[in-house]
Amino acid sequence: MKKLLYPVITVLLTAVLFHCQTNKPKGSFPKVTAQEGAGQPVDVRMDRDHSPVIPAAESMRYMQVEDGFAVQLVAAEPLVNTPVALSFDSKGRLWVVEMQGYMPDTLATGEERPTGKIVILTDTNGDGVADNRTVFLDSLVLPRAICLIEDGILVAEPPNLWYYEIRNDKPGRRTLVDPKYTEGGNVEHQPNGLLRAMDNWIYSANATKRYRRKGDTWLIEKTHNRGQWGISQDNVGRLYYNDNSINLLGDYFMPGVGATNKNQRGVPGFSERIVTDNRVYPARPTPGVNRGYMQGVLDDSLRLTTFTAACGPVVYRGELFGSSYTGNVFVAEPSANLIKRNILDERGYVTQGKQAYQGREFLSSRDERFRPVSLYNGPDGALYVVDMYRGIIQHKTYLTTYLKGEIARRDLTLPLACGRIYKVVPKNKTLRRVTLPDQPEALVSLLSHPNGWVRDMAQQQLVDGKFTQVIPALRRLTNETHNLLPALHAFWTLEGLGALTTDDVVVFARQPAWPLRMQALSLLPALLNQTTYAAYLPVLEQLVAQSDTLAAPYAAFAAQALRAVQPATADRLVLNLARTYADNRFVAGAIVSTLEGREEAFQQKLTAELPNTTMAIHSQLNRVITGSRNARGNRDPQALTRAFPKGAALFSSSCQTCHGADGNGIKALAPPLNQSQWVTGDKDKLIAIVLFGLTGPVDVNGHVYKAPEINGDMPGIGYNKELANEDIAQLLSFIRRSWRNNADRISTEEVAAVRQRLKDRQKAFTVAELNGL
Known part of the structure; x- marks a missing residue:
């Protein structure tokens, strides 16, 4: 950390906070003061042409939350700035990822500057509100995820995954764990999450690798690709995630099995659609969504109808909310300023779910800048909400002309230095701060705690501390199979300590309770x-x-x-x-x-x-x-990369995430490019699709692709005026000659001609419109 700069930064942040609190157009919102009852609906007129910054204490007054619950402020600017992810340490402190460089304006000017930070937020007086900020790391470029492990922290800073030793809350020796944590993709489509799961491996969303530390060595293994932004686990260690248009996806099986055949595209039981209902119910008009111009995206009241930015799912595993909420999955939708609650039903290994409500949400806000992007279980049993609190949340790669207009209409670009963290709690319940003890025996007892966060942290502390003296106590706990969750954690703690025996696994594999059998069977391929x-x-x-x-x-x-x-x-x-x-x-x-x-x-x-x-x-x-x-029979990808270097890079950053590196499409996202008549056929149609996008359904070689098999809308990249015609021509030539495609090249002049002819277009094409070109 640059110590000499910190006082200057603090002054600047304070100045920005003043701007955040005073940049309020007159007449847009009446004055509302924070008082008891925050979280209840506020009867105010929302002006679609104004979207002022509202101080955090007042912004909570614009939130509607489920009856019996309240929203409490944990931190706000200048203590926190553009937060996107967080993690709690054993003391209950918040380690927060600040992506300060994200989209400074609609052109992403200066996005590559090293302005990102990892900060530690501390509540020094025990009132539940953070009051101290320590910058652990600065000068990062668009950091996106962290994971505390042993005596250090993993930090995802594309394209690298770093491990920093922690010494008195300061970074020590740095180790490069993976120089290709992110390979290609843009800010919206790069790995994130770094969830330390029950099986002692670390998983990411939107990634095919998992990580584990063994001594001073980092193990990296292949796993299934999962979701887009955010990843969570349930009480037995299965993973849940989503992509921007899908409420909830997840795995029926434990995460460590099945990703072993490179020829197999998708293994049944992984990336299953857990909740099929994607309807959302905003509390306010939401015209500021990327495809708001399209029929059906907004209803007659200009409210978003279905998910367009689903992210940050979390399985609620605390005891504070009550048993009817245990195992529910909450999903954030920042474009609609809301958090959805889903209720799951497990039958065998198949899990399905439904929305908890129709016509309303667990939490919704009438403040357009309320942008929940990540959700977490807390040490106190509360549901923690990371609010990026800003106007622009759509990356420039896919930013439509329509949304640029909405951003300008309500002056959503500035300010940039806001951010909030909230927690949702039941009313009339006492919250108890939980910190982890240093004594190994006490940690073993916490494996029986009703809060899943506490159980997870106790397991991790035992493994990280290499406390082999508690092995007999752990083995006794595995024998108490009537206490299902403590037995599961004890089983995996033994595994993490390298103390799990063949007899332990055989005994678990023969248990009548399926969750116990499942853990043992999931380990067999490795053992x-x-x-x-x-x-x-x-x-x-x-x-x-x-x-x-x-x-x-x-x-x-x-x-x-x-x-x-x-x-x-x-x-x-x-x-x-x-x-x-x-x-x-x-x-x-x-x-x-x-x-x-x-x-x-x-x-x-x-x-x-x-x-x-x-x-x-x-x-x-x-x-x-x-x-x-x-x-x-595919063509040589290395030769094509040499022939079309800009095209290959653009494919990696903008297309590969949805269409797959092999061009064969990805379930729930996009249809194939490989051997697609839209790719190898009429040049002008292909150029138009890539420039302005395509709204499904779409026929590819006799198969009609439509939602939910794929995302119903493909965004265009031609709205980005900085994207040169030459680069687009190389991209199209690259995909027309990749895999088993064998079409001729597309020239810069051909792209320029179509771009000029369609320069006034502001929406995606339908198949009917393409056929009319």
């Missing part, structure tokens, strides 16, 4: 080797013989590790599973995940025993085999 297979194989065989439908996918996931030591035994196990569960898509997907490079050979064996090729196992095998054959 099964030449030494242990003799102990684990009878467990797998027994599960299959008993037709344990819940365990069957996990038995299939374990077959790959078994094949490394007993190939013939693994093949018999998989064939037995295939015969028994031939039309179960989850078992089929798990089987295929273990067959990389062996899919066609297995299909021949399977067809001999199961000639009915309409079964799920055959369908999934056919898709993987076809994709693998196509990949072998």
